[in-house]
Amino acid sequence: xxxxxxxxxxxxxxxxERGFRVECDGRSVPGLVWTHEAPRAPQPLVLIxxxxxxxxxxxxxxxxxxxxxxxxxxxxxxxxxxIHGDRRPEGIETIEDLRxxxxxxxxxxxxxxxxxADWKTTLDALQKEIGGGRVGYWGLSMGTAFGLPFAAAxxxxxxxxLGLMGTFGPSAERLRRDAARIRCPVLFLQQWNDELIPREAxxxxxxxxxxxxxxxxxxxxxxxxxxxEEFGSTEAFLARHLV
Amino acid sequence: xxxxxxxxxxxxxxxxERGFRVECDGRSVPGLVWTHEAPRAPQPLVLIxxxxxxxxxxxxxxxxxxxxxxxxxxxxxxxxxxIHGDRRPEGIETIEDLRxxxxxxxxxxxxxxxxxADWKTTLDALQKEIGGGRVGYWGLSMGTAFGLPFAAAxxxxxxxxLGLMGTFGPSAERLRRDAARIRCPVLFLQQWNDELIPREAxxxxxxxxxxxxxxxxxxxxxxxxxxxEEFGSTEAFLARHLV
Numbered sequence: 001x002x003x004x005x006x007x008x009x010x011x012x013x014x015x016x017e018r019g020f021r022v023e024c025d026g027r028s029v030p031g032l033v034w035t036h037e038a039p040r041a042p043q044p045l046v047l048i049x050x051x052x053x054x055x056x057x058x059x060x061x062x063x064x065x066x067x068x069x070x071x072x073x074x075x076x077x078x079x080x081x082x083i084h085g086d087r088r089p090e091g092i093e094t095i096e097d098l099r100x101x102x103x104x105x106x107x108x109x110x111x112x113x114x115x116x117a118d119w120k121t122t123l124d125a126l127q128k129e130i131g132g133g134r135v136g137y138w139g140l141s142m143g144t145a146f147g148l149p150f151a152a153a154x155x156x157x158x159x160x161x162l163g164l165m166g167t168f169g170p171s172a173e174r175l176r177r178d179a180a181r182i183r184c185p186v187l188f189l190q191q192w193n194d195e196l197i198p199r200e201a202x203x204x205x206x207x208x209x210x211x212x213x214x215x216x217x218x219x220x221x222x223x224x225x226x227x228x229e230e231f232g233s234t235e236a237f238l239a240r241h242l243v
Numbered sequence: 244x245x246x247x248x249x250x251x252x253x254x255x256x257x258x259x260e261r262g263f264r265v266e267c268d269g270r271s272v273p274g275l276v277w278t279h280e281a282p283r284a285p286q287p288l289v290l291i292x293x294x295x296x297x298x299x300x301x302x303x304x305x306x307x308x309x310x311x312x313x314x315x316x317x318x319x320x321x322x323x324x325x326i327h328g329d330r331r332p333e334g335i336e337t338i339e340d341l342r343x344x345x346x347x348x349x350x351x352x353x354x355x356x357x358x359x360a361d362w363k364t365t366l367d368a369l370q371k372e373i374g375g376g377r378v379g380y381w382g383l384s385m386g387t388a389f390g391l392p393f394a395a396a397x398x399x400x401x402x403x404x405l406g407l408m409g410t411f412g413p414s415a416e417r418l419r420r421d422a423a424r425i426r427c428p429v430l431f432l433q434q435w436n437d438e439l440i441p442r443e444a445x446x447x448x449x450x451x452x453x454x455x456x457x458x459x460x461x462x463x464x465x466x467x468x469x470x471x472e473e474f475g476s477t478e479a480f481l482a483r484h485l486v
Contacts, residue, residue, distance in 0.1 A: 192449075192459070199446070206435075206461075215472075216435070216461040218449075230458075 003125035006030075011037055015069045024121035027114065030086040031079040031122055032056050034065040035130060040073050042133035044242035045126060047119060047157075048078040049139030049147040051164070051224075052102060053095055055085030064138065064231060072239040075130055079122055081142060082111055106145070107170045115146040116153050123156060134242045138234060140164040140189060141196075141223070145171050152178035159241035161234045163189030164223060166201025167208070179208035186211055187237045189230060190218040197223065246368035249273075254280055258312045267364040270357065273329040274322040274365055275299050277308040278373060283316050285376035287485035288369060290362060290400075291321040292382030292390040294407070294467075296341055298328030307381065307474060315482040318373055322365055324385060325354055349388070350413045358389040359396050366399060377485045381477060383407040383432060384439075384466070388414050395421035402484035404477045406432030407466060409444025410451070422451035429454055430480045433461040434468060 006019035014037045022029050035043065046068055048061050056078035065076035080087045082105050083098065092098050105111050123135065136159040139147035144165035151157040160182070167176050186209055190202045206216050219227050249262035257280045265272050278286065289311055291304050299321035308319035323330045325348050326341065335341050348354050366378065379402040382390035387408035394400040403425070410419050429452055433445045449459050462470050 190459075203442070212463055214463060216433075216459075218459040218461070220455055220457060 001121055001124040001128065003129060013066075013070065014038075015066045020125075022118075022121050022125045024118050025114070027118065029079050029118045029122060030056070031077055032065075033075065033077040033126060033130070034069050035075045036069050036073050039075070039130070042131045044072075044074045044133040044136070045123075045130065046074055046076045046136040046138055046238055046242070047123065047147075048076055049119075049137070049143030049150075050078060050081060050084065051139075051141035051143055052081075053084070053098055056080050057085070060231065064235065067235055068238065071235070072243050074136075074239065074242055075126075075133075077122065077126055079118060081146060082115060112146060112149050112171060112174060116150045119147075119150045120154060123154070134158050136160065136238045136242050137162075138238065140226070145169065145175070148175055148182070149178045151184065152181040157184060159185050159238060161187045161189070161237060163187075163202075163217075164191060164194065164197060164226070165205060166197045167204045168197055168201040172201075175205055176208045179205055180210040182210050184211060185213040185237075185241055186215075187234060188214060188216045189226060189234070190216060191223050191225060192218045192220045194223045244364055244367040244371065246372060256309075256313065257281075258309045263368075265361075265364050265368045267361050268357070270361065272322050272361045272365060273299070274320055275308075276318065276320040276369060276373070277312050278318045279312050279316050282318070282373070285374045287315075287317045287376040287379070288366075288373065289317055289319045289379040289381055289481055289485070290366065290390075291319055292362075292380070292386030292393075293321060293324060293327065294382075294384040294386055295324075295345060296327070296338055297385075299323050300328070303474065307478065310478055311481065314478070315486050317379075317482065317485055318369075318376075320365065320369055322361060324389060325349075325358060355389060355392050355414060355417060359393045362390075362393045363397060366397070377401050379403065379481045379485050380405075381481065383469070388412065388418070391418055391425070392421045394427065395424040400427060402428050402481060404430045404432070404480060406430075406445075406460075407434060407437065407440060407469070408448060409440045410447045411440055411444040415444075418448060419451045422448055423453045425453050427454060428456040428480075428484055429458075430477060431457060431459045432469060432473060432477070433459060434466050435461045435463045437466045439466045 004021045009016045009018040068074040135156045138161040141164040144162040151160045247264045252259045252261040311317040378399045381404040384407040387405040394403045
């Protein structure tokens, strides 16, 4: 597994950010990794999966990653999902184009398997670079649609923050099946007035999680309105299990 | 409002516990209050309502009260609910007797109003003794069945931990109506595999809460199996709003 660094590392307030690419089955996967300027060894690592129509440098990802590094000495990494961020194909200009194309891609058999493979390859490559500390996963919405199957398939993931997803969309059956294989502690987030994911589909997916060490936090508001307090809970939850 | 102290205060690890009684509409209400040996002024106060077939000195109440005092300098108080603890009538010997009699009492019109009045009188009396700091309420199950109407009726309650209850039992309609009047921040607990309260009844009551500042935390397990982690969340939630 080879990781190519992109550009020079940039350090702000003790957090070093660096771009990279890894090759996986002919796909070039673009990512970012955040580490502490003076890391402890072994350094825990949280993999962060972004939501639909976002990318690896969405503001809440940047904020979460920097807080994990600065407050807890936990490294963080994010990669672009299929057709998102630096993987966006030519000809897709608007957010509507992106959404329409993503629906097509998500419906295609194999998309989830490819993303699971991309994450595994990224983790292999990063662990060679920053060491083999404990690993967590954080991803909501599309970050759960792909990240839950990844966490189910990857025993190195020892804690996960998931949510804003249910047994819903083309992945419904697969999500239910993979959820049963999750054995690590999970914090699952729900938006109580989610306009995209029905409450029953959320309950069904939370029910399906195979781990007994799970908790569901529901907050009022729309799909994208997860409150700052809850981001704080996810940070504390990850730190409790990884540090 | 007159408060009669019972016995001598007992101090253990900086927490002073003292028994009391207050008179309310001819009822003698037995309570306990926990304060810091060297209190700050004004001292915040959390009122704790116990669950069905428990009493004011249930182990988890004692533990929560002592942690509030010791970790945060928040005073705590608990009173016995109708026919519970030191209000248990003669002739009720077993837990089955108590449950059967309680079903009868809870069905009687006026029981909730009496308990709301008992709490108000207790709060009046305690504030005269320990000062008028901020007030919170903590009560699950029967502690919500009576405590939610109290929090709805009492503007001094500025934060509440509720849960293990739904629009359920003889109070269903009243609970839904009073929930709409709640304006303070609420942390609402649910047990995911609750054998007593149906999930829809919990969703319905959480939905009905009039405050936008609410969150629902669901944990796996039976009605009485709230995990220690969640007790920690409730402690932190109260402290965040009261200190």
